[in-house]
Amino acid sequence: RKYVYDFAEGNRAMADLLGGKGANLAEMTVMGLPVPPGFTITTEACRAYLATGAPPQGLAEEVGEHLHALERAMGRKLGQVDEPLLVSVRSGARFSMPGMMDTVLDIGLTDESVAGLAAWSGDERLAWDSYRRLVQMFGTTVLGVEPGHFSDALRAAKLAKGVTGDLELDAADLRALTTTFKNIVREHAGREFPQDPREQLDLAIRSVFESWNTERAHVYRRAEHIPEDLGTAVNVCAMVFGNLGDDSGTGVAFTRDPATGAPGVYGDYLADAQGEDVVAGIRNTLPLHRLAELQPRPYEQLMAIMRTLEEHYRDLCDIEFTIERGKLWMLQTRVGKRTAAAAFRIAEALREEGVIDADEALRRVTGAQLAQLMFPRFADTATRPVATGVAASPGAAVGEVVFDSATAVRRAEAGAAVILVRKETNPDDLDGLIHARGVLTSRGGKTSHAAVVARGLGRTCVCGAESLNVDAANRRFTTADGTVVAEGDVISIDGTAGEVYLGRLAVVPSPVVDYFEGRRPPGRDALLQAVDRIITHADARRRLEVRANADTSDDTRRARRLGATGVGLCRTEHMFLGDRRVLVERLILAETDAERESALAALLPLQREDFVRILEEMDGLPVTIRLLDPPLHEFLPDRTALTAQVAVAQALGRPDAPETLLRAVDRLHEQNPMLGTRGVRLGLVVPGLYEMQVRAIAEAAAIRVRAGGTPRVEIMIPLVGDVRELDIMAGRARRILDAITAETQFPYEIGTMIELPRAALTAGRIAGSAEFFSFGTNDLTQTVWGFSRDDVEATVFPAYITEGIFAVSPFETIDRDGVGKLIADAVEAGRAARPDLVLGVCGEHGGDPASIGFFHDVGLDYVSCSPFRVPVARLEAGRAAV
Ligand code: ADP
Ligand code: MG
Ligand code: MG
Known part of the structure; x- marks a missing residue:
């Protein structure tokens, strides 16, 4: 067993064993770059330590x-x-992970060696400052002393001297402070600050191992879906000093701008300082190019190294460096994090420079990043936010502030845009969340209730804006600078950046959406050019078709502009709402065949007109129309609201109608409508309903043919569990279609949704009667898990996510092991029974970047998603294929 690798023994491919930082330090060492010597203790040693509680x-x-x-x-x-x-002793896991132990610098300083450091550096103050920092840092991170004890003592020392800044303490002050700090260690850690350098080192190493299991680290791993069992490596690295005067310093740099992706190096430098000073923000840093004047030689060397690194890693790199008396040292590098816009620009720039090929450029961006670029944004970037929090659900929302769910609903129904502001939300706030444009909380992170529900609903959310004092009882909140915002005041929240603004900011649509919708050519805009090149390549590479879920002709037109090649799901229930509700009531209340038929006859032309327009917008491409799915009672008035229906009843010429209606509501009432008279069951139970819909579709197609169009109709029968249900309905549909196509020819197909476990399990038999399958993954997820989506997303899921039962809602990203397994088996059985079976997915997962790769892998023909998601799906389908 080898547990320790010299920097010269490793390389970047060994990140599992050496952690990201260690692997890259090794890579740079082997490349011959100036890295201070050191070694890395493996993650394997960490795992062994955590398993037994002792070093292996x-x-x-x-x-x-x-x-x-x-x-x-x-x-x-x-x-x-x-x-x-x-x-220095530095933690470094496979994935970069804030929340683990901080780096301890200057290990090896003791009461004796501090004098040696003073003599070598010629700077007594530096020596004592380093020592007191070591005692402080070691005391808190390794020995577990409350940080407050040290900061209190530091404050007291400054107070006693009558100064305000740390820099005003001289060597003697710092020496006295070090003694105080050592006393604090003795008192609160129950031991002396170790004077044996090797003991310091060993204790620091152990404490890095243990920091894998801190609460903060767990929380971070859950949020980022990092496995719990990786462990961290430990890097031990010879110290170099950036704080030895004006010819020394420290900085961070990027080989390109990580915010915009613009070419050219980018960074910050701080003279006469150690690494931690840069992040602490005590002094103002200089932009990197100023280093050219201050230290031309190390600057030139740094520029050359950055070019080397970018060529070597073939990507944006970020680095940490220190200059000790004019000599440059590299302390860290890695492939840098970047914004979504930068990801596209950098990938395309590297492709253009010939560093990577087009497939690689496509792999370097994600659908999630593209989705981010498609949200509207605030126009004005000059306004300062009054608070920042967690960017929990993207978008830009403007509205008047409300503090409770009931007010949110009331104001929204009166036509106002509202932002629900709460300390934190709970399941009682669901109605308010549904009615709000956005939600703002002062507590909680990305997995808080507000965040999970807002993402599910597609609402903008900023959570955990801790500087806000939310006083719901008095209907106001106060910002850090004391501004009071009362109910009804307008605020703007940016869920992409996690920022809160007072007043109404102007919202601009995304230029990327304008590009996709054909309103704006890429022109000379570098981002749009990059998106254009990359999506074009994705389209060329993908095997999956992308269709849209669209219920109206407007949605259909938009979807087609965004690149959809068909409608994968046209739901017909929306066509029964509004003015048509009265007709549906008549249908439901019909007591004789004649009454029912007349109600259906009145609905027929309205439906037909809807279909004509949708088929026209998608002319030449397939349109999958799902027959009515929801339970009928959804079309009837609320039982308690029935009294208000008297007028309607009279208009129908039935003075007894309120009672009739009430009886109908009672008759149709179901304990569990989700599992009740829905889908094909409705078609079988309500005579003539599905037949009317099929006739409307067929007549619409015939109208389109006569108008010179090329309709491609696919009739989809929902909620089938057994092939006989399908056979009966499909038989009836064919009789109608055959009669109409006998006069006007058009192609049609009849298929079914696979959205019940029984359908998936008997897919082979069902395929004998279906020309296509469309996986309805929303219902399939509900029925496989036994989760009623409307009930559990707000109540159960936040806890499930916190407990790590799943990392993300199975309604958001397909549950590969369960729901996904059923899909894979059904695909296989379906294709075996009918080799030319067309297979698609029309649940919300069809537009989820993290699920599309799976649908590619199991061999579907298309995904169908909301129009807005079509470009995201095109991109992900391309990525799945390269
Ligand atoms: P993080 O993972 O937080 O970036 P690092 O281990 O990179 O932590 O350490 C943080 C900073 O501490 C570095 O950027 C560097 O400035 C300083 N540092 C770490 N090791 C050394 C060293 N051997 N010599 C000088 N400075 C160091
Ligand atoms: Mg670092
Ligand atoms: Mg369904």
């Missing part, structure tokens, strides 16, 4: 050997009294 056999010896090698290389010994060697 042989680890201590191995660390000793590598430490000796390091000491030989440096010509100094750890913590030796004159010219001491000091090291």
